[in-house]
Amino acid sequence: MDSSIGENIRLTIFGQSHSPAVGMTLEGLPAGCPVDQDALIRFLARRAPGRNAWSTARREEDLPEFLSGLAAEKTCGVPLTAVIRNRDTRSGDYAALKETPRPGHADYTAEIKYRGYQDYAGGGHFSGRLTAPLCIAGGICLQLLEREGIQIYARIASIGNIEDEGELTCSLADRDFPVVSPERGTEMLALIAERRAQGDSVGGVVECVAVGLPVGLGGPLFGGMESRIAALVFGIPAVKGVEFGDGFKVSRLSGSENNDPFRIRDGRVVTETNHCGGILGGITDGMPLVFRVAFKPTPSIALPQRSIRLTSMENAEMVVTGRHDPCVVPRAVPCVEAAAAIALYDAWLGRKKEE
Amino acid sequence: MDSSIGENIRLTIFGQSHSPAVGMTLEGLPAGCPVDQDALIRFLARRAPGRNAWSTARREEDLPEFLSGLAAEKTCGVPLTAVIRNRDTRSGDYAALKETPRPGHADYTAEIKYRGYQDYAGGGHFSGRLTAPLCIAGGICLQLLEREGIQIYARIASIGNIEDEGELTCSLADRDFPVVSPERGTEMLALIAERRAQGDSVGGVVECVAVGLPVGLGGPLFGGMESRIAALVFGIPAVKGVEFGDGFKVSRLSGSENNDPFRIRDGRVVTETNHCGGILGGITDGMPLVFRVAFKPTPSIALPQRSIRLTSMENAEMVVTGRHDPCVVPRAVPCVEAAAAIALYDAWLGRKKEE
């Protein structure tokens, strides 16, 4: 099923950009896990729209309502469902897109796949708004992992050609613009502002790290942590690439450069380097799990673009109206953390069966 | 389940490097599909070991025996199982690895995950040999897709720092070394030979293209073709990155550069460019689907390496013996095609339910 994922927990995401609500169901959570709703709301606020210069003007409070799965603020062992109402919707903005698809969007492919019956308003189920329920699920998994000593944090690794500097060693959740180097952050913000002024947009890369992981999460073949994380992360709209550890760079190395030597340090097994990003044979090795995610520039730009008219099958010019982020990357940072948390908590739960 | 994948067809891979056999079961194939066993054997030969200067000296005939699922050379609608016997196994080579894990391998992580009960001989279920059943499944899917007018072909895009030149526009299945530019191929082979002579290894990138796809394969969120393909491709040992279309490069572009304008050409909808790699909103748009896969250098090198002794928890030196490829990339080319074929045939079958 397209909108579901997971083996030991199962996440289902539902809703369209302009349907009454978006939401998610998470099955398989053990009973008795506390869910800190305040912490969850703070986490969701990091991806909520309408708060910053670089995000869409659409405003939603993004307060999740829990319909089921909790008793006395703790999970009660049955499906946990939470929804967020869609309120600030302006469907009129989108009526023309069924006929003239936006370049870089799912308008055309959804029109064909659903034979004209898709909900095109606001991008329907393909909207970035569907990352809100992803973040509900991920925010909960982050809390559950934290109780096991596992932390996940991500940063903006680059916007356009501007790369962040320094190593990511702690959560940047309290920063408006999550980069390690404030100087580079300032440059990135300037680039985003410039593209916005041009009616254009820009892409970027998010880097994510998970620390405190036990050895043994994941498995061979399609159960590898790379497969599990990638399947989730590619579910975030606009993602075009995922790499683990040194990623594409390792294709240029020799084995003697890339192999991470094992060492004993303080009575624990570690690797001297971490080119592999904390995963060997699909299984966590206890070192930080590191991956990077490439985001394309927002396809919704204000500049005129070439498209077509589907009914008459003619070429056409079009201008995308509506409210859009000039760069999705800052708001994507918690989404990547959420995706990683879901994959890792699923694997963590699976590990319990093996013991 | 780690070793299974798929929704409309379900692939299960079984076997260890030195168990009596490796094999696979493919469920969900419609009845009445011809399986050309000669063509399949030719396909498998492309990833078989022991044939070239750049591959391990282990030789296996790699002839699949079909145990079930066929009647009169056609699928009969029930699970199709094929196995390949393991014959040329030398388990003695591997006995020491349980105690002293090879850097860059699953030895250590599997030891912990399976609490000492893993089958360490030859890498067990983590061995590259498990790509043989992947190629059986993929080879069959390739045949089924071809009957629908869909072709999939891959090439070596780079080995180390040497990149292939020219566009990949047709199958290179008949070439010993699948590159577009013979000059670059010669350089790559020289680099592989050099690394082998040094007792070292080298990584590379495989590029894969699927043409003839209808519009509408895939779906939103985790049903996107990127998620589906990535989950399969990361199941191939040594893969550390997957990118679609222009991939990581698009993170540096602006929307006006990256958006692919729609056009009408010969009465069909096309895009002028194909930065998106034939996928919009997770769904095929009818243009060539393009992705690239980063492979790390073979971790099994002949040079001495730093490792540990697990029982005494001490640092140790070790040398990997046994027979290994100095570069897995050439043999990985059909594996990537196979992975893509399984993902695409699964999506193609899913599409039938929607019509």
Added chain:
Amino acid sequence: MDSSIGENIRLTIFGQSHSPAVGMTLEGLPAGCPVDQDALIRFLARRAPGRNAWSTARREEDLPEFLSGLAAEKTCGVPLTAVIRNRDTRSGDYAALKETPRPGHADYTAEIKYRGYQDYAGGGHFSGRLTAPLCIAGGICLQLLEREGIQIYARIASIGNIEDEGELTCSLADRDFPVVSPERGTEMLALIAERRAQGDSVGGVVECVAVGLPVGLGGPLFGGMESRIAALVFGIPAVKGVEFGDGFKVSRLSGSENNDPFRIRDGRVVTETNHCGGILGGITDGMPLVFRVAFKPTPSIALPQRSIRLTSMENAEMVVTGRHDPCVVPRAVPCVEAAAAIALYDAWLGRKKEE
């Protein structure tokens, strides 16, 4: 996952008896299917409480709100989620049950399974109220099957020792008390009233028939229509047995009595008799699919019962208070139809992949 089922469509049921809402998500519905909400509400009314002498005094409007999956009253191809708010809840009635479990209920087993964290109010996720979302899903599937010429209808086959008479040949949806013989219906109602007056309850059997089925739904082994229907029907609380065709009776027959001879009639293949209940080898044969479902008497009775105190581990007497049906069978009739419809529509959709 306990609360999910289905292969080609996937149903997830969420909610507790006293949580903010109960609801369901149905994934995999093709786009463009009209959902007649009025017809659905009429269907749901058949299982709604508080309307008859034989049902609980709890009243709920049971009006589903669709949160997602529809556009212009038709499915739009993405997950369809509908919820029913819980309004008339009186949680105070249930506080003692955590300590003193009701005989015949899940109170004790849920207490252990969820280590004390279950939502015990109103039976939580084990409440008969969870059949409301089952009926939303089933009601939609019934509509979709009807468009394919398939009809499903059930009746009360027996209450206590009183058996209905006559063959079930058409829908009884418009009857308050769905039996073929009004005389037997009157007797059954009298028995229910008698048991209620005694502070007791009574069980019964529901028979369900599906007509208009094509040949070929279902499959071998666990894909058989028996497995698919049974897995759903046993999900209805209080079900203790399911049998197909002549069911347990065939265990007493000889092959020559039980085999249904094939005949050609009006150019179609039929069977002369239908002992097999329209299923051969797990696959529909085009004859009416017939099955029967045994319901136990409602365990919540007004009479004093023997139970225990869990904290002190002592024997105890208890009396169940709260509002309960003296017989669940009448309200279970649409639930059984719903379960059958979900299983059959799933199989019907799966059939499309084979063609």
Added chain:
Amino acid sequence: MDSSIGENIRLTIFGQSHSPAVGMTLEGLPAGCPVDQDALIRFLARRAPGRNAWSTARREEDLPEFLSGLAAEKTCGVPLTAVIRNRDTRSGDYAALKETPRPGHADYTAEIKYRGYQDYAGGGHFSGRLTAPLCIAGGICLQLLEREGIQIYARIASIGNIEDEGELTCSLADRDFPVVSPERGTEMLALIAERRAQGDSVGGVVECVAVGLPVGLGGPLFGGMESRIAALVFGIPAVKGVEFGDGFKVSRLSGSENNDPFRIRDGRVVTETNHCGGILGGITDGMPLVFRVAFKPTPSIALPQRSIRLTSMENAEMVVTGRHDPCVVPRAVPCVEAAAAIALYDAWLGRKKEE
């Protein structure tokens, strides 16, 4: 997928009656579990053909070969695959059945479902022979459950109208004909012999008990032990009904008769009676889990039967040749135990995630 089942372990059954082999893959078994192959072979011998007066004359050694998943006689944590070669096949016996389907068999429905491409020899994937791999999987699960103090045993509860007497309180695995009462067993054997002499067949009922179960296996809705066991048991050919505890009989009772009072006995929670068959709300309550399975009489009888000719669409007479059991029930006893063991071990493993 029709031939796969399970959530925490996943069983896939493959093979046709006359294909090179039948077999099974079991995924999800923890590493380090000993597999006693001798005990497994003894278990398989109980369902093997050709050993008794009441079974088909086809003889197969039914010795499983393990292709993968074991290292040093223990599970190694990866898919366990075992196959049994088909040797004594006489495909010629079956050639006519494609044209003239046997009443009571899958011949006709499979012909339509697979559009003529099914493997009809020996019943293909619908053959009772496919219960051999079911018994491999079940036999292994039985061993694993036994190590946890759980035992499962079944008996012939009735053949035709002859019912066994006495309670089933221990394994009858060492009896040729597993009944509690030898007198009734003798009568049953006489009835089977009589039916065989008549060229006819007879059905029966198998009763199965699991003891030593912890409280808490299973779950609400479709995760109930009834759903899980029924989905597996209906996968055994010829099963037409499944009931738990007192089953259909409870439909005739009042709540005060049927509710099982809780009591404290020896410091443990028990129920005074066990009408519910050890399952409350889908979850085991620690009492013996009891269920009964109705088997139809073998459809393959020697008497002339009415059928049709599919190509000419005419009525026809036919006589089934080949070798067949006059009663499948004795050989079905270990199959029912196997099905129960798979469902229970799956639930047992799932329980580990909750703790």
